[in-house]
Amino acid sequence: MIADPPRVEGFELRALSEADAPDLLRLFSDPEVCAFMDIEPLETEFEALDIIDWAEAQAAQEIGVRWGIRRPGSARLIGTVGFNRIERSRGRWGEIAYDLARDQWGQGVMSAVLPAIIARGFGDMGLLRLEAMVTVGNARSCTLLRRMDFQQEGVLARRGYWKGQAWDQLVFARLAD
């Protein structure tokens, strides 16, 4: 099952479900967390539920999956990670995505979690290429990806449009071999 969470030493991953709506609202209502993401900071639990519905529908179709991240024994959702897209019919690639609550930055959390996500992509999922789309200016995300041996392949000028403006996006990729 695509939603089966990868094991990560020191963290607990669980596919997002409706019960996570209040936690997700807390995470994504922080403008700093959303600064480079394609969403406005959330204001209501309904908006959080929309994201969860989207994630569940993706997992049901096996075209994406999003797990919540917690520390063992703690109920607090400290971030999410997963695949925004999994392409297995006309390609063998996946787009990874991740986020952490602001007070969790700078502690190596995502550096600990991403290797398991990458291993899942190149392992069970049989993908040949993993990519990440990063909004220009998101330095922490670029550093993280380079640490994970992703290479910047290029810049897609004005590829994004949200929050009332166009955004350039960097394409990062890591190949299975």
Ligand SMILES: CC(C)(COP(=O)(O)OP(=O)(O)OC[C@H]1O[C@@H](n2cnc3c(N)ncnc32)[C@H](O)[C@@H]1OP(=O)(O)O)[C@@H](O)C(=O)NCCC(=O)NCCS
């Ligand atoms: C992108 C994001 C997940 C990166 O978080 P991060 O904390 O910088 O990344 P990591 O978990 O890899 O942690 C690296 C930091 O932890 C520190 N660290 C501590 N212990 C560490 C360890 N064992 N291993 C690696 N790094 C460690 C590093 O020195 C580094 O800190 P510094 O950047 O202050 O020097 C985070 O900034 C975020 O959630 N941003 C908002 C959402 C977002 O933009 N998502 C990405 C969209 S493309």
